[in-house]
Structures are given as structure tokens and as C-alpha cells.
Amino acid sequence: MSDIITTRFAPSPTGYMHIGNLRTALYSYLLAKSQNGRFILRIEDTDQVRFVEGATDVIIDTLKMTGIDYDEGPGVGGENGPYVQSERKDIYGKYAEQLIKSGHAYYCFCSSERLQSLHDENGLGGYDRHCRDLPQEEIEKNLAAGVPYVIRQKIPLEGTTSYVDEIYGEVAIENADMQDQILMKADGYPTYNFAHVVDDYLMHVTHVVRGNEYLTSTPKYCLLYDAFGWERPKYVHLPLLMGKGEDGKISKLSKRHGAVSFQDLVNEGYLPQAITNYIALLGWCPKETNQEMFTMDELKREFSLDGISKSPAVFDYEKLKWFNSEYIKALPDDEYNSRALPVLEEICAPEVDKVKLAGLLHSRIATFGEIPERVEFVTKRLPMDTELYVSKKNKTTAESCKAVLVDCLPLLEAADSWDNDTLFAILKDYAAEKELKAGAVMWAIRIAVARLGITPGGATELMEVLGREESLARIRLAIDEI
RNA sequence: GGCCCGUUGGUCAAGCGGUUAAGACACCGGCCUCUCACGCCGGUAACACCAGUUCGAUUCUGGUACGGGUCACCA
Numbered sequence: 001m002s003d004i005i006t007t008r009f010a011p012s013p014t015g016y017m018h019i020g021n022l023r024t025a026l027y028s029y030l031l032a033k034s035q036n037g038r039f040i041l042r043i044e045d046t047d048q049v050r051f052v053e054g055a056t057d058v059i060i061d062t063l064k065m066t067g068i069d070y071d072e073g074p075g076v077g078g079e080n081g082p083y084v085q086s087e088r089k090d091i092y093g094k095y096a097e098q099l100i101k102s103g104h105a106y107y108c109f110c111s112s113e114r115l116q117s118l119h120d121e122n123g124l125g126g127y128d129r130h131c132r133d134l135p136q137e138e139i140e141k142n143l144a145a146g147v148p149y150v151i152r153q154k155i156p157l158e159g160t161t162s163y164v165d166e167i168y169g170e171v172a173i174e175n176a177d178m179q180d181q182i183l184m185k186a187d188g189y190p191t192y193n194f195a196h197v198v199d200d201y202l203m204h205v206t207h208v209v210r211g212n213e214y215l216t217s218t219p220k221y222c223l224l225y226d227a228f229g230w231e232r233p234k235y236v237h238l239p240l241l242m243g244k245g246e247d248g249k250i251s252k253l254s255k256r257h258g259a260v261s262f263q264d265l266v267n268e269g270y271l272p273q274a275i276t277n278y279i280a281l282l283g284w285c286p287k288e289t290n291q292e293m294f295t296m297d298e299l300k301r302e303f304s305l306d307g308i309s310k311s312p313a314v315f316d317y318e319k320l321k322w323f324n325s326e327y328i329k330a331l332p333d334d335e336y337n338s339r340a341l342p343v344l345e346e347i348c349a350p351e352v353d354k355v356k357l358a359g360l361l362h363s364r365i366a367t368f369g370e371i372p373e374r375v376e377f378v379t380k381r382l383p384m385d386t387e388l389y390v391s392k393k394n395k396t397t398a399e400s401c402k403a404v405l406v407d408c409l410p411l412l413e414a415a416d417s418w419d420n421d422t423l424f425a426i427l428k429d430y431a432a433e434k435e436l437k438a439g440a441v442m443w444a445i446r447i448a449v450a451r452l453g454i455t456p457g458g459a460t461e462l463m464e465v466l467g468r469e470e471s472l473a474r475i476r477l478a479i480d481e482i
Numbered sequence: 483g484g485c486c487c488g489u490u491g492g493u494c495a496a497g498c499g500g501u502u503a504a505g506a507c508a509c510c511g512g513c514c515u516c517u518c519a520c521g522c523c524g525g526u527a528a529c530a531c532c533a534g535u536u537c538g539a540u541u542c543u544g545g546u547a548c549g550g551g552u553c554a555c556c557a
Contacts (some may be wrong), residue, residue, distance in 0.1 A: 012557050047556060063508040112555065119554080126553065138483080150555055168487065177485055177553085192557045216486045216552055239488080242548070248492095248547070278494095281506090285495060290505050292494095309495080312550060316493045319507045364519045391517085424516070431516095442516035450517090458516040 005037030006206045009070070010196060011061075012044045014057030016261040019061040019210065019315065020241040020253055023279040027238060028209035029068045030280075030303035040203055041073030043084040044196065046189045056084070062262050065272045067296045072203075080203040085195050092190040095198050095228070096183050104227035105183055106132055109142050110153045112186075126179045151184035153193075161219035165183045167308050168212070168385065169225045173219040181220060193217070197224045205233055212237040236305065239283045240312045253315050260315075269368030270320065274327040278320045282313045293326065313316070321366040329363055336362055343371045349379055357465045360457040374456055378466065379473065382451040384481050389447050394439040401444035402482040407434070409475050410447065418468045423460040448478035 009025040032039040041063065043056050060075060072078025082088055099105035108131040118128060142149065155178045162172035183194035190198070200208060225232045242250050243257025259265050265275055277294050286302045291367075294302070297330045328336065337358055344354040357375060362373065365371060376382070388402040411426050431441040446459035449471050455462060463471040 010557090014557090044557065050556070108555095114553080116501060158539070169487070173485070179553070182555055187555075189555090191555070196557090213551055213557095237487090242550080244493080252550080281494065283494090287496095290496080311488050313495090314493060316507070319494065322507055323519095360519095363521095394517085427516075436550095446517050450519095453487055454518050456518070458518080460516065462517090 004206075005032055005035045006040065006204055007032040007037065007209050008040035008042050008200070008203065008205050009068075009209075010042040010044050011048070011059055012047065012192075012197075013052055013059060014050070015052040015055040015058060016263060017058060018253075019260050019262060019265070019275075019279060020061065022066065022262050022275075023241060023282060024209060024211055024238060025063065025068055026066070026276060026280060026299075027236075027284065027303075027308070028207075029070075030299055031207060031209060031236065031305065033300040034303040037206075038071040039069075040078070040080070040205070041070040041083060042199060042203070043074060044192060045084060045086045046185075046192065046195055048086075048187060048189060059173040060265070065266070066262075066276045067273075068276075084212040085190075085199065088191060088195075091202070092184065092195060092198055093188070096190070096194065099153070099183070099224075099227055100151065102227060104134065104224075105151050105153050106154055106180075107134070107139050107143070107149045108132075108180075108182075109134075109147050109149045111148075129180055132180065148186045150182045150186050153183050153224065155180050155220065155223065161223055161272070163222050163232065163235060165215065165218075166234055166305050167239075167310060168215060168237060171215060171218065175219075175223075178220050194224070197221050200233060201225070201228070201230050204393060207236055209236040209238065212240055236308075239309050240278075241282060242312045244314050250312075250314060252344060257315065258317060261337070265320075266370070269370065270324050271327045271331075275320070278323045282315065283309050285309070291443075325366040328365060328368075331362075333359075333362075333428060339368050340371060343368060344375065347372055347379060348375065351467050351470075352378055353465050353467075356461075357456075360461055360465070364456045377450050377452045377455070381477070384451050384478065386482060388451075388453050389444065389482070391443050392441075394437060394443045396440050396443050398482050400440070401447065404436070404441050404467040404477055405448055405479050405482075406447045408441070409472070409479070412463075412475070413472060415468075418464065418471075420460050420464045423463050427460065447473070449474050451478075453480045 007028040009028050011021055011025070029039045031037070031441045041059070043059070045051065045056075056074060063070065070076065072080060073083045096105060100107070107453055110130055115127065119126075131152070156175040159175045160172050161178075162170055164170050181193050184190055218235055218237075222232050243253040243260070244250050245256060253260055259268055262275065266272065276296070280294060280299055281292065282431050284307050285304070287304065287307055289302070291298075291302075337355070340358040340361060341354055344352075344357055346355070348354060357378065361371060361374065365374060386398045389396060389398040408427065408430055411430060412423070415422055415426060427441050427445065428438055431438045442459040446455060446462060447453070449459065449462050449466060451474070457465070466474070
């Protein structure tokens with residue numbers, strides 16, 4: 001058991017899955033699975049104030065949708081449970097007591113008001129270690145009197161604590177620069193700082209994978225392991241995910257940069273696999289290959305620590321879109337239709353051929369969320385801009401297009417059936433007869449019928465989707481408008 | 483502000499002492515085409531700066547600048 005690599009993902013239930021968090025989960029999972037290890041999900045809900053109903057389900061659902069399956073955790077159980085910290089509340093106290101006995105922690109009776117004023121005075125400074133060396137009798141007196149207390153870690157006043165991070169190498173921090181951080185809160189719950197150390201030990205976690213905001217606080221955790229006499233785990237701190245603001249400034253990825261939760265992205269029409277694939281490459285790059293499209297199994301095979309970058313990565317929605325469009329294009333028709341058709345059903349008139357329209361859209365959309373705007377012209381006659389008739393490539397002008405429309409209207413009216421092949425043949429023949437470029441004819445018709453410059457299909461394809469009556473009506477209207 | 487980390491094109495990134503400094507997204511151009519898209523072909527664009535080590539630095543060391551993180555009874 002101890003030989004096998006064990007990682008965990010330990011989010012706090014906030015109600016949504018931040019994309020940076022998801023990447024941490026993914027890397028943690030991949031590290032374990034790349035070496036046939038175990039992966040644990042642990043819910044860190046020691047903050048009772050921030051409790052969010054149903055938040056754990058969001059986490060579990062996200063992992064399920066992305067294919068990050070855990071070997072132990074809520075819902076699946078395991079021999080190291082429970083996997084929700086609030087359900088493990090009883091076990092932290094005795095470890096804290098142990099630390100007090102061994103001189104690595106102490107009771108602190110300072111009120112939160114005092115702490116607050118301390119903070120206000122110093123700005124940045126922290127606790128003044130007021131209770132660090134309280135006389136034993138005073139401690140007992142306070143305890144007996146029921147004075148609320150927290151338990152703080154007794155950080156050595158001198159010396160340096162260092163560890164070797166798997167990504168960043170040696171990190172050394174002066175003990176004097178560390179705070180006597182709180183291990184147990186007044187409400188009896190442990191802090192993250194304490195709980196995760198105890199749990200990682202109890203759950204036999206061998207590699208702690210997390211964001212690099214913990215890089216400099218890790219020595220404090222190392223001191224805890226040392227105090228208990230436990231073997232320290234290996235640390236894998238990941239470069240942060242950044243966002244680029246409209247002002248061009250780069251900062252930690254947050255709401256102001258757009259959709260940052262997995263659920264937001266899914267709602268916008270991104271596929272879970274596309275999201276996973278993209279974020280896998282944000283801070284990691286495979287060795288010996290230039291591959292970009294990865295299935296989860298391939299990631300498990302290729303993933304390795306030495307491919308992880310040290311520098312922060314800016315989340316690029318454009319590239320995510322590209323991945324998503326690739327995944328959409330690769331979708332089998334039935335799967336694609338099951339996503340696209342409902343959207344079209346909802347926004348299109350009954351006479352519109354949704355299956356045809358969906359087909360036209362298949363290779364042209366980057367997200368399912370953009371379907372409504374792409375097909376708006378089908379159900380609505382958009383305001384016409386006659387400039388659209390001008391095509392330098394096809395050498396058309398509004399006037400030349402009008403002539404084409406006038407000529408073609410009766411031909412189309414006479415069409416004995418209304419499908420793409422028939423319509424195309426009619427127009428092609430017309431172009432040949434008039435010695436026009438086919439493109440010039442198609443351009444005129446397409447603009448007239450779509451009233452839009454960029455369309456999800458060619459002239460005759462659009463006419464087929466719009467139907468005979470609407471198409472002809474639009475051509476007549478267009479003639480009048482020029 | 484103290485401490486810590488980082489710095490290759492607009493973005494993701496390969497590189498790990500000697501290279502014409504990969505590739506992808508985006509962008510631009512071309513081809514194909516019934517438009518757009520797809521697809522194919524091509525192009526623009528980068529080693530933050532200054533010292534040092536070395537025969538030789540994008541690669542190693544130091545400093546500067548810039549960016550980020552952290553200093554909670556949040557995780």
C-alpha cells in the first residue's frame with residue numbers, strides 16, 4: 001500500500017467548480033493514474049460559515065462528467081473514510097492535543113476582536129504570539145473557566161525550513177517569517193492548515209498536488225509532519241491559471257475574465273472532453289510528441305511531472321473554442337443532433353428543416369451556445385445592408401445582383417421541387433447561359449435570401465432550409481430594396 | 483511592504499551550452515468551393531534587461547525590471 005502512489009483532490013464545497021480547481025483535480029488524477037496509483041476525493045468543509053447546500057454534488061458531478069474517477073471518496077467509500085472533513089471532526093482534536101503535549105502547539109485565548117485590532121494596527125503583520133508562553137496555571141484556569149480558545153502551531157523562532165518541490169525545486173523559508181497559524185478553531189473545527197495534514201497522513205497520500213498559492217506555506221505543513229514524526233509527502237505545486245482583462249492586465253483567473261466555472265462553460269455549449277483536453281495542456285506539455293488532441297486514456301499514458309511548467313498560463317477562450325469545434329466536428333451525427341436539434345426546435349419555425357440546418361451547422365460552430373445567433377436570420381428577416389451584395393472576389397455589385405435576382409426569380413418560381421440539387425442545377429444553368437461565374441449568381445441569391453454576410457451554408461442550401469415560400473418572398477423583397 | 487515563485491512570438495508552448503529557435507490557437511495571404519465554414523498550402527511574429535562563467539549562451543550564476551503568489555478562527 002505504501003509503495004503505491006496516492007494523490008487526492010481536496011476541494012472545499014463552494015457551489016461551483018472553478019476551472020483552475022478542475023485542472024488541479026485533473027493533474028492530481030493523472031499523476032496517480034499515470035503510475036497505476038490511487039486517487040482520492042476529499043471534501044474540505046471545515047468552514048461552517050461558508051457552508052453551501054448541494055455544493056458537494058457539484059464537485060462529484062463535474063468529476064463524473066469529465067471522467068476523473070476517484071477510487072475513494074464520498075459516494076464510493078474506501079478504507080480511509082469518511083471523506084468529508086465535517087464527518088471526521090472528532091479525529092483532529094486528539095492530534096492537536098498531541099502537539100500541545102510535545103510542545104509544538106499551544107492554546108491561544110485571544111479574542112477575535114483583539115486579533116482584528118492587531119491586524120488593523122499592523123496592516124500586514126499577523127499574530128503577536130501573545131499566548132505562546134502562557135503559564136500553565138493560567139492556561140488551566142482559562143480552560144476551566146470555559147474561555148474560548150484556538151490552538152496554534154508553535155513555529156520555531158529561528159532557523160529555516162525547506163522542502164524540495166517536485167516542480168519548483170527547493171523552497172526555503174525562514175521560520176521567523178512564518179505565523180503561529182491556527183490549527184483548531186474556536187468552534188472545534190480544524191483549519192485547512194491542520195486538517196489537510198492529518199488527513200493526508202491518515203489517507204496515506206504520497207503526493208500532494210495543489211496550486212502554487214501554497215508554495216510558501218508548505219514549510220509550515222512540513223513542520224507539522226516533523227512534529228508528529230510522520231514522513232513528509234512529496235509536493236507538486238502547479239502554476240496558476242491566469243486571465244487577461246480587457247485592459248490587457250493579467251491576473252489570477254476570475255469571474256471578471258468571463259466564464260470560469262466548469263458549469264458555466266458547459267452551459268455555454270462546451271463539451272466536457274474539450275474542456276478537459278484544453279486545460280490539460282495549460283501548464284503541461286507531453287514529452288516526445290506534439291500531440292494536442294488527447295483522450296483521457298492517452299493523458300493517463302502520457303502524463304508526467306517533468307512536462308509541467310513553472311510559469312503561469314493565461315486561459316485563452318479562443319483556443320478553447322478551437323478545441324471545442326474540433327470535438328463537435330468529431331461528434332457522430334446522432335450525438336451531435338441530440339445536442340443541436342433541441343436548440344433549433346426551440347427557436348425555429350415549424351416549417352424549417354431542422355435536420356438539414358443542423359447538418360449545415362455541424363462544421364461551422366465552435367460551441368452549441370452560438371447556434372441561436374447563427375440561425376437568427378432563418379426565423380427573422382434581418383435588416384438589409386445592400387453593401388453585402390458587393391463581392392470583390394465574385395465581381396458583384398448591388399446592381400449586378402439585382403439583375404441576377406430579377407432573372408432568377410421566375411426560374412425559381414418554376415422549380416418543380418425544392419431541394420438543394422434542383423435549385424443548384426437551376427442556378428448553375430442560368431449562370432452558364434449568361435456566361436456568369438457561378439459564384440456571382442450564388443452570391444446574389446445567398447445575400448438576398450439570408451440578408452447576412454456570413455452564413456452557415458451556400459445559397460441553395462439556405463433556400464432549401466428556408467423553404468420555397470420564404471425564399472421567394474425574400475428574393476422579391478430584395479429586388480425591391482435595391 | 484516582507485518573504486517566495488516566475489519571465490521564449492498576442493496566447494499555449496518545445497528547447498535543457500553550439501538549432502535556419504519546433505508545433506498549436508489567433509491573425510494575414512493563397513488554393514479548393516455555390517457563400518461562410520471545413521480542408522490544404524504559405525506568411526508575419528519571440529528568447530525582458532545588464533553583468534559574469536565559457537571557445538560559445540535562449541539554455542548555467544548573480545543583479546535589475548516586470549509579472550504573479552502569500553502574509554485570515556478561507557481554503
